Amino acid sequence: LYDREGDVHYDTISAFIKSLRGSDPDAAVYWLARMLAAGEDPRFIARRMVVHAAEDVGMADPMALVVATAAAQAVEFVGLPEARIPMTEAAIYIATAPKSNSVVEAIGSAMGDVEAVRAEPVPRHLRDSSHSLAAARLGHGKGYKYAHNYPGHFVDQQYLPDNVRDRVYYQPSESGFEKEIRRRLLAWWKGIKRYAFPKS
Known part of the structure; x- marks a missing residue:
């Protein structure tokens, strides 16, 4: 059973994120559907897509963040069940976009210097x-x-x-x-x- 506070919750969002990162739109849509069918908070899913658009796609396709943010706004503006459509669009966009993690590496390196260097x-x-x-x-x-x-x-x-x-x-x-x-x-x-x- 899907428990929004338990292991299945975390395992399913993990599978979703790894499918986005791994460029598999079919798997991403499947895990998205599983979460929505189980009653997962769509705002939680949308927030994860916004993060991973920047973390896993980043500057390789800056529009990924725009699309993910638009989907997050659609969740608030439209709500379910219709919001599942822009959410799916965002998931497919992120999954099929070229990938780069240079943004997260850049801020990680800079934060490291801020903490370690005078x-x-x-x-x-x-x-x-x-x-x-x-x-x-x-x-x-x-x-x-x-x-x-x-x-x-x-x-x-x-x-x-x-x-x-x-x-x-x-x-x-x-x-x-x-x-x-x-x-x-x-x-x-x-x-x-x-x-x-x-x-x-």
Whole structure:
């Protein structure tokens, strides 16, 4: 029996999530149907899809998060039984989208540094200079290069504190749209940032 507080609840959502991650839309729809038929809270399922759209698809297809969020909104706006249709659409979209976990790895790496490395002050050129005294007396914003004043709206400039200036938290894969993101980053930061060999 399906128990919303017991092992079957957790096992079924686990099977659903792993089917999404594993790119099997048929299995994803099946486990979704099992949960809905058992009376699982559709908001719980929708929340998991929003998370996994970002965690397992991420920048390989940023629309996955939009579709999942729209399905979550449909659950609130429409309710069951009709909400099962946009929920199914989202499940199929996530399952069939190209996959990348670079987003979750990026924030994990950055959080690791935030916890382990001494937090240095914000570099002076990045500090708020909207207040005239801050700019005039403290030099806030001095030396800042406004990206839109440069060709391609990009300028080589340090945006991290000195003690983590060489860190590369976001390592784009070559999956889906992320391949284009990787191409851009390699062009912009050539010889400056070191990007790992991509996972395809």
